[in-house]
Amino acid sequence: MKYARMAIEVESPEEYGYDLIRNNLSESSIRDRTIADFGLTIPNLTLLYGEHRGDKRLRELVAAQGSGLSADDVLVTTGAAGALFIISTTLLRPADHLVVIRPNYATNIETPRAIGCQISLIDLKFEDGFAINLDAVRQAIQANTRLVSVTCPHNPTGTMLTREQLDGLVSLTGDLGIHLLVDETYRDLSYDVQLPISSSLADHVISVSSLSKAYGIPGVRTGWLITKDPELYVKFLAAKEQINICGSIVDEWISGAVLEQRDDFLALLRVEMRKRLSIVRDWVASEPMIDWIEPSGGVVCFPKIVADAAFDTKAFYARLLEKHGTYVGPGHWFEMPTNFFRIGYLWPTQDELHAGLEGISKALRD
Template identity: 30%
Template sequence: MNLAEFKCEAWLNNWERLATYDIAQSTVEAMTVDEILKLDSEAGERLWRDLRHEKLSYGWIEGSPRLKTAISKLYEGVDTDHILASNGATGANFLAILALIEAGDHVIAQYPTYQQLYDWPESLGAEVDYWKVEEEAGWLPSLEALKEMIRPDTKLICLNNAAQPTGAFMERKFLEEVVKLAKSVGAYILCDEVYMPLDDSLDRVAIASLYEKGISTNSMSKTYSVPGLRLGWLASQDDDFINEIRKLRDYTMISTGVLDDALSAFVLEHRDQVLARAKGIIQENLTILKSWVDQESNVSLQAPPEVSLSFVKLETIPPEETEAFAISLLKEKGVLIIPGNRFDMPAYARIGYACEREVLEKGLALLSEHLREYKK
């Protein structure tokens, strides 16, 4: 197997511990254990007391009933028997693609987006066609292009909604058109939904609720603000798919562990409070980011719809120098971004703005300094 380097993750692995001002991460500022327990002080104290006496066994293999019940409330038409816990959304995507794809299968993948969604099926021997996003269309791909790409033997369409690294979001009407095309050839749709926007004006729907062969993956990272709980899940109405995942889980992970399960269930049971916190951080910091862009002539931005990441164009940096600029920014200013070439889009940078306000403000100020000073 020829498995490509995961370019975004490799960048973070190499550089993130050196950053003073990390504005590269795409999660909402992480919650502490204390903050989680204080979502409901009485219930939190009871949970903490129970966990101190919990045996660290494998726990519930597919996810506890409490966890699966909390997850099922995120969907319409998906019951707890059709939800399986995984090691993060990355683990969920890995299993979904492994369950469906064999050498020679035809896959259509939104591109560029989360690299796993196109390079993993390609590594398994699939023929992967890239459904390219278009900046002039708000970083969405063209439905007309999808009509031309889809084939009678198309097995799977891979989506990221909202999308890494742009934050672009496909609303219900757009997804319904994708479903029509997938249904016409019997293709599955896998959609990584970890960046579901918090903008209530958007018509949001999970692909697992919209299509019987839709597969939604998600996790406690990003919007739910606890990436340290390495817990994600798959949700689908399709019996055959879910049963195949059950088999693969036994070969690859067994369970997610009792601590991650219990804390994740607690967070999801207090989802409204968690999302209100996330929304407050995103709205405040997105205002700061937009203001900075308005005042900084060296950059431009198509602002994301209350999603915890953004894709800023570096107007004055030559595309071939994108990574060199990002490295010098870190070494000279202590600011971490992700250069766009790590998403096959040089001349841009991913900025995760849902961090601590002080980190964002200082990081952006130093980024402005470096844009003016670079190679002067």
């Protein structure tokens, strides 16, 4: 494994220092929650080794979100990142090939690179509304392709697959005997239509999610993968056991207690999501140097700077932070051009969001 640090981690706010940022618009999650926000009191838990598959109550709560799934299809992992690492290191070898829709969560690209795999990257295009091109996926598949990787709702663009596109990917990969990985970390943050859990549609499809983004508890390192293929599940379980045996008893108890409040929590959250999206929408409409594809899921968007080739994006990001105290996720975090950047609009307070958007407009012209 040839590991390399990812730009999105090297330049993350927690690495740079939260105290140096006034308006943090770079985060891709809702604002961080506390134990008290969920009204929880942690009981006097026995700190033993937990169930290797994950707490059964937690797995049942996850499975209940899909059709035809059971707790035995769910493997609890150390965040979605842990699930993605398990999947890549289980399914891929250096001689293998995979297809990744880009931009994508960096781990979906960097772990296969560390393994030494050949990767075909299919870039979503602004002029196409960041919509996936199924023909491009089909053409990228090779004889040694083992995996196709997508995210939905998409990070950083906030766009979503249609049901027709999802079914097309499931059918294409199934016909060719290739695994389909769908990172669904933002599934609970859909605005209108919520797609089914992808792994419920076919045995060769693997779903990944976590509580970090939609529930604001990334410090509780709980994620999961779902597969209806029992043999594949055992391989993933073996990988987990060799990495960390089991998860944290405390984390999994908190996660189950949070998911028990899922419906009420998300109902209130979606009201605020729409308010914040409206704020960003109004700003984009008033800012001639910014264009975007309006998101339909998640709490992020990926606008682009409308300027001539002489515009210095590196200087823009520097003065945005140094002069206006505002931090965004630059395009290079996602291996995209630097005239694109990610805005997370539900992690900052409403006042910070307004101030950050104003700072962007000023930094564009300074």
